[in-house]
Amino acid sequence: MAILLVFAVGGGVYWYFQTRDIILPIGEEEEISFHFRLAGNEVVGWSRGEMVWRIKVQTILDPERERSGKMGEKLILQDIEEGFFYREGEVFFTFTVEEAHYHTRSEDLNLFGFRMETPEGDWMETNEMVYTKADEVLRSPGRVIGRVGKTDIEAERMMVLLEEDEIIFEGGVKMIHQLEVD
Amino acid sequence: MQKKIICLLLLVLLLAGTVTAERRVFITAETTRYLKDEVIRFEDGVEIRYEDMVVTALTGEYLGDKEELTLKENVEAVQGKNRIKSPEMWMDLEEEHIIFRGGRVESLFYFQQGEEEGEDLPVEMWSDTLEIWQQRGEMLAKGNVKAYYDDMDMEADEVLIEEEKDLLTATGNVYVLREDGSWFRAEKVEYDIEDGTFVAYRMESEFELRENP
Numbered sequence: 131m132a133i134l135l136v137f138a139v140g141g142g143v144y145w146y147f148q149t150r151d152i153i154l155p156i157g158e159e160e161e162i163s164f165h166f167r168l169a170g171n172e173v174v175g176w177s178r179g180e181m182v183w184r185i186k187v188q189t190i191l192d193p194e195r196e197r198s199g200k201m202g203e204k205l206i207l208q209d210i211e212e213g214f215f216y217r218e219g220e221v222f223f224t225f226t227v228e229e230a231h232y233h234t235r236s237e238d239l240n241l242f243g244f245r246m247e248t249p250e251g252d253w254m255e256t257n258e259m260v261y262t263k264a265d266e267v268l269r270s271p272g273r274v275i276g277r278v279g280k281t282d283i284e285a286e287r288m289m290v291l292l293e294e295d296e297i298i299f300e301g302g303v304k305m306i307h308q309l310e311v312d
Numbered sequence: 313m314q315k316k317i318i319c320l321l322l323l324v325l326l327l328a329g330t331v332t333a334e335r336r337v338f339i340t341a342e343t344t345r346y347l348k349d350e351v352i353r354f355e356d357g358v359e360i361r362y363e364d365m366v367v368t369a370l371t372g373e374y375l376g377d378k379e380e381l382t383l384k385e386n387v388e389a390v391q392g393k394n395r396i397k398s399p400e401m402w403m404d405l406e407e408e409h410i411i412f413r414g415g416r417v418e419s420l421f422y423f424q425q426g427e428e429e430g431e432d433l434p435v436e437m438w439s440d441t442l443e444i445w446q447q448r449g450e451m452l453a454k455g456n457v458k459a460y461y462d463d464m465d466m467e468a469d470e471v472l473i474e475e476e477k478d479l480l481t482a483t484g485n486v487y488v489l490r491e492d493g494s495w496f497r498a499e500k501v502e503y504d505i506e507d508g509t510f511v512a513y514r515m516e517s518e519f520e521l522r523e524n525p
Contacts, residue, residue: 278346285344297346305339 173207175237177263180219182292183239185230186211205232217292223248237263252278256288266292274299280308337362350376358383365391369401379405387412394421396442408446417442423461423505436460437471449475457482463491478506
């Protein structure tokens with residue numbers, strides 16, 4: 131019964147967003163007229179007129195709207211196909227994620243079960259990654275593992291400074307570099 | 313008697329070298345930053361391990377485009393009994409060229425004598441810089457060089473050790489004091505590590521003549 135209810139609610143929300151062309155202005159007015167919008171099955175985050183992230187999603191839940199009828203402060207994105215972070219208009223890295231929480235006031239994003247991949251083939255995995263719009267930083271509060279070039283990396287925390295194009299690993303960083311062999 | 317210079321030249325295999333046996337380099341650091349243009353910065357303590365060799369320092373920076381690695385503050389490279397301490401170490405991975413610099417460089421390495429371990433004679437050396445060229449098998453200590461080896465103390469402006477030739481060449485204000493009190497000064501001294509003989513140029517010397525028994 132509970133499963134049927136979840137499907138019913140999820141399906142209802144999905145139908146709602148699929149069948150209406152919605153533009154939701156969030157936060158203070160900047161150069162462009164919106165910061166967040168639902169377009170088809172994609173959720174897109176903007177900053178200073180530039181696209182920062184984009185998520186292809188099948189299910190968007192708004193628990194507060196279900197209770198009060200008004201848009202809530204947290205949207206839950208589920209059944210995510212793929213996500214992208216952009217830098218200067220180009221794909222910085224792609225990511226897959228089990229679930230994402232979008233905070234409509236702060237425009238922050240919590241990404242759970244996160245795995246990122248760069249066009250060069252580097253990858254990184256962590257349980258949770260948090261994007262804060264205020265400083266344009268992605269942070270993993272927990273352990274992260276991955277591979278950059280020929281180097282395996284493990285660290286207690288990671289930060290991606292999107293503006294500076296910089297990745298910082300912190301806390302007992304261990305790297306194993308594979309040498310080329312004759 | 314077989315003599316062979318043992319030193320820390322394998323260091324250059326880090327990150328860019330080619331090897332056949334152990335194939336991994338282990339790097340630990342408290343903080344690692346991947347910056348633009350293939351720059352990697354290590355902070356708050358870095359340790360690099362390769363086979364039986366360990367290099368530690370407080371900070372480090374790797375420039376990917378130039379293939380250069382610089383380690384700074386309390387740099388210590390250890391391989392077995394051999395060790396080099398220095399305020400800074402710079403390495404060109406492409407050219408396999410290492411420079412220890414930034415202050416006094418303290419080195420301890422061994423001239424191997426015979427096949428048995430334990431027969432090695434330690435060489436202690438201090439200099440302002442120490443350069444190592446892996447491909448040429450050469451090591452050059454420059455600036456106020458002092459070295460203690462076997463029964464002699466040596467001072468010079470520069471000391472060059474050529475592994476292929478088993479040759480140690482000291483140049484500029486060379487002063488050698490031996491355990492028996494004899495000494496000599498010269499502009500240049502060539503010491504054959506293989507047979508233990510000296511050739512001194514422009515020499516001034518003082519030694520005691522002993523009567524035959």
